Amino acid sequence: MARHRDRQPRRYPRLTHPLVRNPASGELRRVEPGMEVRTDTERARHSRKVVLELLASSVDMSTTPRAAEWIEEYGAEPGRFGPDAARVDEEPKIDNDLYVRDYDKCVLCYKCVDACGEQWQNTFAIAVAGRGFDARISTEHDAPLTDSACVYCGNCIEVCPTGALGFRSEFDMRAAGTWDESAQTRTTTVCAYCGVGCNLTLHVQDNEIVKVTSPHDNPVTHGNLCIKGRFGYQHVQDRD
Numbered sequence: 001m002a003r004h005r006d007r008q009p010r011r012y013p014r015l016t017h018p019l020v021r022n023p024a025s026g027e028l029r030r031v032e033p034g035m036e037v038r039t040d041t042e043r044a045r046h047s048r049k050v051v052l053e054l055l056a057s058s059v060d061m062s063t064t065p066r067a068a069e070w071i072e073e074y075g076a077e078p079g080r081f082g083p084d085a086a087r088v089d090e091e092p093k094i095d096n097d098l099y100v101r102d103y104d105k106c107v108l109c110y111k112c113v114d115a116c117g118e119q120w121q122n123t124f125a126i127a128v129a130g131r132g133f134d135a136r137i138s139t140e141h142d143a144p145l146t147d148s149a150c151v152y153c154g155n156c157i158e159v160c161p162t163g164a165l166g167f168r169s170e171f172d173m174r175a176a177g178t179w180d181e182s183a184q185t186r187t188t189t190v191c192a193y194c195g196v197g198c199n200l201t202l203h204v205q206d207n208e209i210v211k212v213t214s215p216h217d218n219p220v221t222h223g224n225l226c227i228k229g230r231f232g233y234q235h236v237q238d239r240d
């Protein structure tokens, strides 16, 4: 969930490697040759179950791939904390035509912060604000994206594991009940805007491009794009 090629995780949402975490300090350590790592012990499974319960009781995991499957597999009961369990509970931030921030679904993995910051984009438009249950991903002074340093590369969307960051097109289609991944094709091509040669994967439904991603194994861009490659596709389907 927290891992991504070519990006060093700063923080794990605790589901992934319970036995390479120092139980006393909470510190994570790298897996090394010769190390014995047990990932399916009773203790590890119990740890995952509780973490799933904590996550699913506090945020909306409806668009997190495989979350429902894991909840069933580990017998997690997010409802056991009762109706008064603290939730993030905030409305989606819709302040531009390109992408939506729905922090009701955010598990605070910080992948978007790292992608926007020194690991990829070096724009630093978003960071973690607040502490404890008030911790959240935010622009400077919680400004709308349109008033922030964001350059709309969408590289934060590319790494978000839960759907908290998503394309406006997908958000609107989900709201209208027309989003259907099973009816979509994916075609990888080369961006024609400049000479770098970034690969674009076009997600097409009903003969319309509904979003653009980029293959993470591309040796040039590793899944990163700029605003033009990520969002500049409307002219392709302007049929007037």
Ligand code: SF4
Residues within 6 Å of the ligand: 115, 116, 121, 123, 124, 125, 126, 149, 150, 151, 152, 153, 154, 155, 156, 157
């Ligand atoms: S779209 Fe790009 S610049 Fe804007 S917040 Fe996301 S990673 Fe940062």
Ligand code: SF4
Residues within 6 Å of the ligand: 105, 106, 107, 108, 109, 110, 111, 112, 113, 137, 156, 159, 160, 161, 162, 163, 164, 165
């Ligand atoms: S918005 Fe997505 S990528 Fe960013 S911290 Fe939340 S879950 Fe992680």
